[in-house]
Amino acid sequence: xxxxxxxxxxxxxxxxxxxxxxxxxxxxxxxxxxxxxxxxxxxxxxxxxxxxxxxxxxxxxxxxxxxxxxxxxxxxxxxxxxxxxxxxxxxxxxxxxxxxxxxxxxxxxxxxxxxxxxxxxxxxxxxxxxxxxxxxxxxxxxxxxxxxxxxxxxxxxxxxxxxxxxxxxxxxxxxxxxxxxxxxxxxxxxxxxxxxxxxxxxxxxxxxxxxxxxxxxxxxxxxxxxxxxxxxxxxxxxxxxxxxxxxxxxxxxxxxxxxxxxxxxxxxxxxxxxxxxxxxxxxxxxxxxxxxxxxxxxxxxxxxxxxxxxxxxxxxxxxxxxxxxxxxxxxxxxxxxxxxxxxxxxxxxxxxxxxxxxxxxxxxxxxxxxxxxxxxxxxxxxxxxxxxxxxxxxxxxxxxxxxxxxxxxxxxxxxxxxxxxxxxxxxxxxxxxxxxxxxxxxxxxxxxxxxxxxxxxxxxxxxxxxxxxxxxxxxxxxxxxxxxxxxxxxxxxxxxxx
Amino acid sequence: xxxxxxxxxxxxxxxxxxxxxxxxxxxxxxxxxxxxxxxxxxxxxxxxxxxxxxxxxxxxxxxxxxxxxxxxxxxxxxxxxxxxxxxxxxxxxxxxxxxxxxxxxxxxxxxxxxxxxxxxxxxxxxxxxxxxxxxxxxxxxxxxxxxxxxxxxxxxxxxxxxxxxxxxxxxxxxxxxxxxxxxxxxxxxxxxxxxxxxxxxxxxxxxxxxxxxxxxxxxxxxxxxxxxxxxxxxxxxxxxxxxxxxxxxxxxxxxxxxxxxxxxxxxxxxxxxxxxxxxxxxxxxxxxxxxxxxxxxxxxxxxxxxxxxxxxxxxxxxxxxxxxxxxxxxxxxxxxxxxxxxxxxxxxxxxxxxxxxxxxxxxxxxxxxxxxxxxxxxxxxxxxxxxxxxxxxxxxxxxxxxxxxxxxxxxxxxxxxxxxxxxxxxxxxxxxxxxxxxxxxxxxxxxxxxxxxxxxxxxxxxxxxxxxxxxxxxxxxxxxxxxxxxxxxxxxxxxxxx
Numbered sequence: 001x002x003x004x005x006x007x008x009x010x011x012x013x014x015x016x017x018x019x020x021x022x023x024x025x026x027x028x029x030x031x032x033x034x035x036x037x038x039x040x041x042x043x044x045x046x047x048x049x050x051x052x053x054x055x056x057x058x059x060x061x062x063x064x065x066x067x068x069x070x071x072x073x074x075x076x077x078x079x080x081x082x083x084x085x086x087x088x089x090x091x092x093x094x095x096x097x098x099x100x101x102x103x104x105x106x107x108x109x110x111x112x113x114x115x116x117x118x119x120x121x122x123x124x125x126x127x128x129x130x131x132x133x134x135x136x137x138x139x140x141x142x143x144x145x146x147x148x149x150x151x152x153x154x155x156x157x158x159x160x161x162x163x164x165x166x167x168x169x170x171x172x173x174x175x176x177x178x179x180x181x182x183x184x185x186x187x188x189x190x191x192x193x194x195x196x197x198x199x200x201x202x203x204x205x206x207x208x209x210x211x212x213x214x215x216x217x218x219x220x221x222x223x224x225x226x227x228x229x230x231x232x233x234x235x236x237x238x239x240x241x242x243x244x245x246x247x248x249x250x251x252x253x254x255x256x257x258x259x260x261x262x263x264x265x266x267x268x269x270x271x272x273x274x275x276x277x278x279x280x281x282x283x284x285x286x287x288x289x290x291x292x293x294x295x296x297x298x299x300x301x302x303x304x305x306x307x308x309x310x311x312x313x314x315x316x317x318x319x320x321x322x323x324x325x326x327x328x329x330x331x332x333x334x335x336x337x338x339x340x341x342x343x344x345x346x347x348x349x350x351x352x353x354x355x356x357x358x359x360x361x362x363x364x365x366x367x368x369x370x371x372x373x374x375x376x377x378x379x380x381x382x383x384x385x386x387x388x389x390x391x392x393x394x395x396x397x398x399x400x401x402x403x404x405x406x407x408x409x410x411x412x413x414x415x416x417x418x419x420x421x422x423x424x425x426x427x428x429x430x431x432x433x434x435x436x437x438x439x440x441x442x443x444x445x446x447x448x449x450x451x452x453x454x455x456x457x458x459x460x461x462x463x464x465x466x467x468x469x470x471x472x473x474x475x476x477x478x479x480x481x482x483x484x485x486x487x488x489x490x491x492x493x494x495x496x497x498x
Numbered sequence: 499x500x501x502x503x504x505x506x507x508x509x510x511x512x513x514x515x516x517x518x519x520x521x522x523x524x525x526x527x528x529x530x531x532x533x534x535x536x537x538x539x540x541x542x543x544x545x546x547x548x549x550x551x552x553x554x555x556x557x558x559x560x561x562x563x564x565x566x567x568x569x570x571x572x573x574x575x576x577x578x579x580x581x582x583x584x585x586x587x588x589x590x591x592x593x594x595x596x597x598x599x600x601x602x603x604x605x606x607x608x609x610x611x612x613x614x615x616x617x618x619x620x621x622x623x624x625x626x627x628x629x630x631x632x633x634x635x636x637x638x639x640x641x642x643x644x645x646x647x648x649x650x651x652x653x654x655x656x657x658x659x660x661x662x663x664x665x666x667x668x669x670x671x672x673x674x675x676x677x678x679x680x681x682x683x684x685x686x687x688x689x690x691x692x693x694x695x696x697x698x699x700x701x702x703x704x705x706x707x708x709x710x711x712x713x714x715x716x717x718x719x720x721x722x723x724x725x726x727x728x729x730x731x732x733x734x735x736x737x738x739x740x741x742x743x744x745x746x747x748x749x750x751x752x753x754x755x756x757x758x759x760x761x762x763x764x765x766x767x768x769x770x771x772x773x774x775x776x777x778x779x780x781x782x783x784x785x786x787x788x789x790x791x792x793x794x795x796x797x798x799x800x801x802x803x804x805x806x807x808x809x810x811x812x813x814x815x816x817x818x819x820x821x822x823x824x825x826x827x828x829x830x831x832x833x834x835x836x837x838x839x840x841x842x843x844x845x846x847x848x849x850x851x852x853x854x855x856x857x858x859x860x861x862x863x864x865x866x867x868x869x870x871x872x873x874x875x876x877x878x879x880x881x882x883x884x885x886x887x888x889x890x891x892x893x894x895x896x897x898x899x900x901x902x903x904x905x906x907x908x909x910x911x912x913x914x915x916x917x918x919x920x921x922x923x924x925x926x927x928x929x930x931x932x933x934x935x936x937x938x939x940x941x942x943x944x945x946x947x948x949x950x951x952x953x954x955x956x957x958x959x960x961x962x963x964x965x966x967x968x969x970x971x972x973x974x975x976x977x978x979x980x981x982x983x984x985x986x987x988x989x990x991x992x993x994x995x996x
Contacts, residue, residue: 183717184752212732212745215710216717219681234710234788238736246790247710254682267791290732292744293765 005257006042006228008080008204010242011273012070013045015232018208018241021283022054024276025454026066032272033073039265041077042228043113046070047106048082049089049341056437056444060453064109064429071110078139080113081106084341085129086404087119090436091342093375095407096128098414102432103132109429115173115204117143119343122376123163124402130167141204142169146176146189147338148298149331151379154185158192161201171202171228174221177340178300179210186217190224204228208242210300212290215243215251222257233266235274240285240300246270279456297324298331303344310352319355326351333386334370335378346370360389368394374403410435421445503755504540504726506578506702508740509771510568511543513730516706516739519781520552522774523952524564530770531571537763539575540726541611544568545604546580547587547839554935554942558951562607562927569608576637578611579604582839583627584902585617588934589840591873593905594626596912600930601630607927613671613702615641617841620874621661622900628665639702640667644674644687645836646796647829649877652683656690659699669700669726672719675838676798677708684715688722702726706740708798710788713741713749720755731764733772738783738798744768777954795822796829801842808850817853824849831884832868833876844868858887866892872901908933919943 011032016024036044047067055063070079086093088102103114114133118125126142133140142164144157161172174181174189181189190203205221207214207230218229231237234244246266249259277284285305294300299307304324311317327339330351337343350367354360369375371382371390377400387398399406411431418424418434423445434441509530514522534542545565553561568577584591586600601612612631616623624640631638640662642655659670672679672687679687688701703719705712705728716727729735732742744764747757775782783803792798797805802822809815825837828849835841848865852858867873869880869888875898885896897904909929916922916932921943932939 182751183749188752211748212713212736212742213749216714216749219714219717234790238710238787244710244788244790247788250709250790250793251681251711251714253680254686289736290742290745292732292742292748295748 002256002258005222005226005252005259007040007245007248007259007261008043008045008206008228008230009036009039009041009245009269010045010230010232011236011269012036013048013051013082014230015236015241015273016280017048017050019236019239019285020277020280021285022050023058023280023283023455025059025452025456026061026069027452027454028276028279028456030069030073032269033070035265035268035272037074037077039262039269040260043078043080044070044074045080045082045115045230046074047079047111049084052089052433053437053440056433057440058453058455060444060447060450062448063433064105067106067109067111078112079110080115081111083114083116083129085116085118086125087342088129088432088436093125093404093407094435095410096404097409097411098432098435099128099404100132101411101428103129103136105428105432107133107136107138111138113139113141115141115143115175115206117145117173117175117340118376119145119340120337120376120378121145121160122378123160123167125376125404126164127167128404130164130169134168139170140168141171141173142167143173143175145338145340146174146181147178147336148180148295149336149380151336154188154192156379157189158196161193161197165197165201171204172197173204173206175340176205176207176214176217177338178294178298179208179212179214180295180298181205181207181217182213183216183220187220187224190221190226194225199225202227204230206230208240208300209238210240210290211292211294215247218243218248219251219255222252233269233273235270235272235277239289276456283455297327298339299324299327299348300339300344303339303348306345307348307352310349311356314352314356316356322355323348323351326354330354332380333383334367335380335382337370337375337378342366343370343375346375360386363390363393365394368396371398372396373399376403423448500754500756503720503724503750503757505538505743505746505757505759506541506543506704506726506728507534507537507539507743507767508543508728508730509734509767510534511546511549511578511580512728513734513739513771514778515546515548517734517737517783518775518778519783520548521556521778521781521953523557523950523954524559524567525950525952526774526777526954528567528571530767531568533763533766533770535572535575537760537767538758541576541578542568542572543578543580543613543728544572545577545609547582550587550931551935551938554931555938556951556953558942558945558948560927560946561931562603565604565607565609576610577608578613579609581612581614581627583614583616584623585840586627586930586934591623591902591905592933593908594902595907595909596930596933597626597902598630598633599909599926601627601634603926603930605631605634605636609636611637611639613639613641613673613704615643615671615673615838616874617643617838618835618874618876619643619658620876620900621658621665623874623902624662625665626902628662628667632666637668638666639669639671640665641671641673643836643838644672644679645676645834646678646793647834647878649834652686652690654877655687656694659691659695663695663699669702670695671702671704673838674703674705674712674715675836676792676796677706677710677712678793678796679703679705679715680711681714681718685718685722688719688724692723697723700725702728704728706738706798707736708738708788709790709792713745716741716746717749717753720750731767731771733768733770733775737787774954781953795825796837797822797825797846798837798842801837801846804843805846805850808847809854812850812854814854820853821846821849824852828852830878831881832865833878833880835868835876840864841868841873844873858884861888861891863892866894869896870894871897874901921946 052063055061116129130140144160164172203226205226231245231248232242234246237244249261252258307323330347346366349364353362368390371387414435415431418431421442424430550561553559614627628638642658662670701724703724729743729746730740732744735742747759750756805821828845844864847862851860866888869885912933913929916929919940922928
């Protein structure tokens with residue numbers, strides 16, 4: 001009589017991405033892999049845009065080598081990745097055959113489940129990547145980015161689910177990156193998908209815990225028939241991260257639902273990451289509580305800290321509140337895109353510009369592209385005045401077609417440029433690294449042979465609460481008074497922050 | 499069609515008790531009171547054993563003055579307290595007329611809702627206090643301490659609820675101090691009480707958040723008909739504390755249940771405590787995640803840290819795990835008492851003794867009393883061998899009656915002793931302070947005139963992670979190097995931990 005609920009473990013990707021600025025070195029995950037592999041998860045999320053970026057930018061790790069290592073260490077597990085559809089793991093649209101190659105190479109190196117999303121929920125942007133995954137025989141998961149707006153009704157999301165089903169997706173993911181999915185909408189949405197797409201449609205629910213309500217949403221999603229839910233082991237959970245895996249297991253006791261997870265393995269995984277996490281204290285998200293005001297602002301936690309640092313750089317750190325109020329307006333003008341990479345950055349940066357320089361007095365190139373349709377279609381219509389401003393800024397006509405249709409074949413050129421770089425090994429994998437991260441790849445190729453750099457082992461004590469200053473010495477963080485004796489004389493010494 | 503769910507705000511009592519070692523000064527609560535008073539809570543919990551103790555032990559605050567201040571500042575709110583029944587706010591049983599006087603004085607000073615619990619769930623111990631509350635015309639809430647054991651079935655708890663109803667309780671509280679109440683049992687228990695005691699029986703649910711599942715339990719309790727639930731404002735929530743008030747409000751959207759709470763007021767209350775909390779960083783609970791292993795050990799979070807410090811004092815800090823395994827055994831031998839003050843301390847200390855000295859080789863006086871019935875009846879029978887050991891230790895016969903029946907009138911003697919103390923003002927309130935805290939009261943009376951001592955304003959910077967040393971000065975916690983200029987000469991100064 002009991003129904004099994006399957007679980008995806010997020011610790012190896014979104015867990016440390018959300019809590020430790022994606023800085024965890026592969027070395028610090030290896031010892032947990034056997035327990036993860038044996039615990040009974042449906043899949044193990046372990047790869048995505050931010051981890052790839054962090055590998056080459058900060059950790060001097062080859063992300064493909066990381067993937068192959070996971071493949072070896074998790075022989076019984078489905079490996080899962082998050083793929084930005086036509087953007088791959090980068091920030092622009094790639095031509096279709098580049099998308100195909102990336103998917104082929106990822107599958108070849110061991111990826112099993114491809115969670116494919118588009119920041120605008122434009123299904124045309126999802127098609128090529130999903131088709132490529134299907135061709136490899138791997139699991140193609142079509143993704144609905146969950147957000148709230150007057151237009152984002154359950155009916156609208158269910159329509160998108162139907163389109164994803166018609167593309168042949170093996171499962172449908174509801175991805176709630178900002179923890180906006182409340183219990184009743186979670187229930188209604190899962191039920192709606194099951195009723196319209198068929199009860200045998202696999203529904204996979206991904207929620208963050210930022211607002212504090214989403215474990216309840218998982219309960220309701222499960223009651224509505226959700227098949228798989230995403231959680232992170234407790235020692236890498238909560239705050240802007242995810243609900244704790246162990247809490248999910250315990251929550252279901254006696255409800256008629258159960259996971260297949262082995263509690264003893266979970267304890268070991270928990271203890272592993274509890275031991276590792278403090279080493280990354282300097283990267284730790286400062287926000288560890290619950291933030292319900294996100295329901296009003298619709299701004300994901302990570303986006304707020306980005307905007308704060310942008311504002312501080314401009315000497316306008318006191319205008320965070322103005323920007324938080326501007327974001328929903330910019331989002332409305334842009335036709336209510338969900339706020340997720342890259343739309344979150346594009347909308348957030350434009351909101352900062354609007355506050356500092358006046359509304360749409362200055363536009364970023366990316367925002368102009370968004371307004372002109374170069375990222376795809378949004379659910380709502382875009383404000384004509386702002387579209388006009390974008391046209392004047394970018395000197396480009398608005399488009400209504402699939403953005404990637406405008407792109408010419410680019411693989412050969414990308415390959416030529418990559419191969420010209422010192423340290424490039426000539427593989428398709430290296431070409432893809434260059435294609436997605438053209439600024440970072442040259443330096444990475446050049447120093448790759450030095451091997452991985454584990455930031456938790458840097459000379460700065462990772463447990464220090466103070467951020468290291470640029471010279472590596474701890475700054476004075478508050479006024480301290482000392483009595484100092486030099487020779488026979490005693491002095492009162494006051495040290496204050498510079 | 500929507501049912502209103504009422505809410506008790508815990509920030510002023512259990513919130514800071516669970517997260518900041520009960521150290522918050524009244525002064526740091528005052529500015530939030532108007533918003534709390536206007537937010538639409540059913541009641542405001544603001545008084546109890548630990549806050550009373552902390553007032554006189556650490557804060558040099560008269561707890562009765564605190565109560566009167568709350569009464570003035572929260573004119574529209576029900577003030578709520580937690581009362582240890584026959585133990586009042588102390589650690590022993592008091593003679594009935596002392597119980598009466600305490601309740602009378604509390605009501606007179608402004609208390610509205612008395613949540614009355616007994617650590618053993620022995621209804622005979624609850625009777626006098628509940629009757630006294632009824633006589634004052636105030637709200638008498640009978641409490642079931644929730645715990646798990648082979649004997650703690652829904653049926654057994656519902657039987658207790660029936661007894662509480664028959665005592666004339668105005669409401670029944672399910673008190674889950676260790677966050678053991680999972681969603682399905684929460685549903686079954688509330689439903690069971692409603693069905694057996696009548697649908698109009700007011701059920702009030704108190705859960706901690708330690709294990710991470712209890713917001714879901716509140717959802718299920720509400721679905722089963724719970725009338726009032728306890729939460730704490732988000733900035734004083736989570737970890738060993740409680741679920742965030744704002745998360746409860748948001749969670750209910752669209753479910754057919756709603757609170758009466760004013761979200762704008764909640765933001766203000768949140769911001770107030772977010773600003774205050776860091777000043778108490780040195781008292782902050784170190785544990786802020788989720789701890790699911792409590793479901794196995796049944797040991798509340800606060801109890802673990804107590805046992806750890808006991809073990810460290812004995813130079814046996816490495817035996818925590820042994821003690822955690824011993825606690826459930828001791829609890830079984832004692833007839834499965836819930837673990838809550840004072841039974842948690844009594845069982846925990848005996849478990850430490852067992853591990854360090856051999857099982858029941860040495861008994862504490864309190865544990866012997868527990869085994870001999872001097873705290874009341876437990877749900878299970880007590881192990882005869884251990885009862886025998888207790889008898890040999892304490893040289894007292896086991897009892898089966900209500901413990902307080904053995905007590906002789908004691909008010910006149912307590913009054914005489916209290917009045918003999920320097921600084922005692924002769925009021926019944928002072929006599930009660932002496933009665934409940936005979937060791938602490940003399941010092942408190944002596945220094946009361948110096949006025950409250952706000953620990954968040956001590957010379958030690960409260961944001962320092964280091965614990966204050968006994969002389970109140972902050973110790974140097976790591977090596978620091980400074981360049982210090984005195985007159986024209988520059989010196990390198992090194993300050994190292996002593």
